[in-house]
Every structure is written in structure tokens, then in C-alpha cells.
Amino acid sequence: MEDGTMLDDRNYIKENLVGDIPHRILLFTQLLRAAYKIDSWCLGGADDHVHLFNSSSEHQEILRTFLEISGGFDFIALNQDAQCPVFFSDALGCIWAGEWTPQNAEEFGNLLFILGPVMYGKNTIRNLESRLDSLHHSKSVRDALLAVLQEVPVVEPNTFMSLGVMLHCVLTGEEISMADCVYQSENTAGRSSGEDEEDDILHPSYEQSSQATESLIMRMVREGDVDGAKRYHGKKWLGKPLQLDIYDSMREMQDTLIVFIALCSRAAMEGGLPARLAKNLEQQYISAVESTRMPTALTDLSMTMFLDFTQRVQSVRAGPSLSRPIQDCCAYIQTNLLKNIDLKTLAAEVGYSEYYLTKKFAGEMGMKLSDYIKQQRVEYAKILLQTTDKGVQEISDQLRFSSRNYFSAVFQSFTGMAPAAYRAANTAKGGSSCR
């Protein structure tokens, strides 16, 4: 989106949105400003002509430029059909949330309401100061940026996500959960070609589970309580804030999620998920956390991981009719998807002859052994497509497919869509399970 005339026209909102929505919007934005010092923005327009109708920001012009160069407009535009709050981060580590009005306003189409920027931790500004120090710019350049950012409020992730849910309620009257929102992830960030990646700074602080919260989450995973997990992860994210502010906040956030992954993995093992499979999943998710550079992507990943472990435990507990050797066979396959899996090794692993294993596997599982291996590799590919920016060729090679074309054909046969289409469909709308 490009710049257009800057307007400050609250009347436009009042005249072009029906019912009590204008009143609710104006009240909500006043409350945000009064309680949290969070700015709100109302914009509208076509691709090449954006109008700013109203903003509560004292640094309206400069923050609008920040918003435009963040790429957030493109991400929100991509998710217009999602009809829910969209959260995204910028290269300074600030977080924004936005949603389109459900009604068309004449001339400008749907209006876009944006909340932000906020920071998730005090370290965001501290680390930015350190980064600026290392660049040795003059005081006037340094202060020009810091003067604006020092006014940006620090808000807990749970609080800001709740405000996004409230924004949706203000605009539509509907009640939704945090899980219904869209969170920008690595491969939806839309970095411009040629843009330098090294100086991106993302430093939100994070949260840690209280003992009671932790017990509740672990029980859900252990018992494969998928319904409970879906209800829970939509309401709250990881309990009490950690807020140590002792080191890099993004690192703090990643470490907290890694601990959470390890706890889910342990609970899943206690719930009956084979240990090797649980550890393998744990490593996959930790790798995804380490390669993530955006706080909004961590939120998405956390929800995906939590549901994935819970659903896998549910599957194991729902299928006790499988014999132990076939369970072991499945676990071996799931933990060795990145290696060549041959029938001889599999048979030796479970103590059957190759012939007997293929017969018994097909009898109990209702599918050929080779098809099961393909299915599991497709499941793994889904996770990689959703949580990493690896190319289709790289994923095909990693999962031992003989060619990219063959991988695409197999993937399509299981999912009904090509890998690239799956990535586009599942990374634009966050919070979806990787199963």
C-alpha cells in the first residue's frame, strides 16, 4: 500500500459505519489510550492509496511510516478474508494488531483498525540502544529514533492478545478466542528482496507457567484431552509473566517455549506416546523455535506444538488394539523419517520376518507399510512447511524423496494440495494444527 492524503476525520467513521460500531470503536480506542497508552489507527483505501482517518498517536506521522515499512499492511491485506485479529512484528521488535471492519465503507471499502505499537518487554528498547551504540551514529540520529520508541508502551503478550480479541468483539459483536487470531510467522513475514536481515531486533519478554497452570496443561497432554487443549489454548498463553529482564528478551521467550516443549514431550511419554517419537517431536519443535526470529511466530508455534502432542497421545490411547510390535514399528518409522527406512531393518527392529511384518502391518493398520511411511513423511513435511522457510526441494531431500516432483505428487495425494499451496494456506492463517 502506498501513501495517500492524511486525513483526521472521525466523522467519516461515524457516517460510514452503521449501528453502534462507531461509538464502540471510539470508546474502545479511548480506553486503550487511558489504560495502556496504546495507540489506535483507522485506515482505509485501495492498494495504492491509503487514507489515515484517525489516530490517537502523538507521533502519528513517524509511526505511520514505521507501520508502512514494517510490511504489516501487506500481511494484514493477505489475511483480510480471515475476519479476525492479525498480529505482526516489525524489525524493531514492536508488535501490532489489526482487523478489517466487516462493513464496507463507501469509496474506501473496508476500514482497517490497527492497535500498536507495543513492546513485550523492557529489554526491547535496551537492546535496541545497545545495537545503536554499536553502530556509532551521532546523538541526533540515535535520539531521533529512541525519542519515539521510548513512548511505546510495554504490554504483556497475554494482555495485548486479549485486546486483539476485544477489538474483534467491538467490530463484530462476536466472541472469539486467541487461537482464532492470526499470528505472523517467519515465512509470512514478507521481507523485501535485498533487505539486510542482520540488524532486525526482536526482543519481547515472555511468560512462564505457574505451577497450577503447568499441572493443568500437562494433564491435558498426558490424557490426550484434545477438546480441553483447544478450549484452553484459546483462552490463555502460558500463565504468569516471567519478566526477569536479565538478558535478551527474545532469547528468554525462546527458552521458555523450549521448556514448555520439553514438559509437553515428557507428559506425552507419560500418556503413552513412544519415547523415541516424543523425543523426535521435541527436537523438531526445538529446532523450529531456534530458527524463529519473530515473537508472533513463537505464539503460533506454541499452540501448534501443544495441540500436536495432545492429539498424538489421543491417537495412541484410542488405538490400543495395535499389537506392541506394530506400535514399535510405527514409532521406529516416526523417529527415523529423515533416514532411509528399509524393510529389513524394520523387521529386525520388531523381531519379525519381512514377509510377516508386511502382512501383519497391513492387517492391523489397514494400509501398506510403504504407504504409512509416505503418510508420516507428509505429516513431517507439513510441520516443516508451516514452521520453517525451507524450500520444497530441501524438504523433499531431507525426507528422502527421490525427487521434488515425486514428493509433490505424494504430498498432493495425501493432502489434496501441492506443498507450496499448503504452506500458503497454513501460514497465512495462524494457530492451525500441523497434523
Place this chain on the structure above:
Amino acid sequence: MPLREMIDISRFLKQVQLCKGEVEFYTREGDCLNLKSALSKYLFAAVTADKELAHAGEVRCQVEGDYDLLADFLLVN
């Protein structure tokens, strides 16, 4: 070359992304901001919000042809 007055900074930065070589903004005090770097874009946006700082600075392209791409935003001598 100096920046024109009243330009749209985000449009200018999008145009910079289309340039073949590096594009730098030099401030009056000698700071060099690489306009293809994410952090420097924000610094540039902050600096140019101050009209005095903006017009005391100078844009330099490594590739001569890139000046044509930015012509709408630059004051040609």
C-alpha cells in the same frame, strides 16, 4: 543528492529496494545510513521526520543508474 521536500518516506524506501546497488543517506554530521538495511530504514524515517535534518542530508547511490529510479524524490542539481 538532497531529498525533495514533502516526499513520502515509505514510497521512497520501497523505490530504494528496487535499486541495483546500495543506497546511502549521509547526515549533516556524517552518519551513513544504508537504506536497504532494516534498522537503518527506521533511523532514516525518524531522522527525516525532522525537516531540518532531512534537507541537510544527502542520498548517494553506488550505481549511477539508480539515481533515475529515485528521481521523483531527489533534488537534481
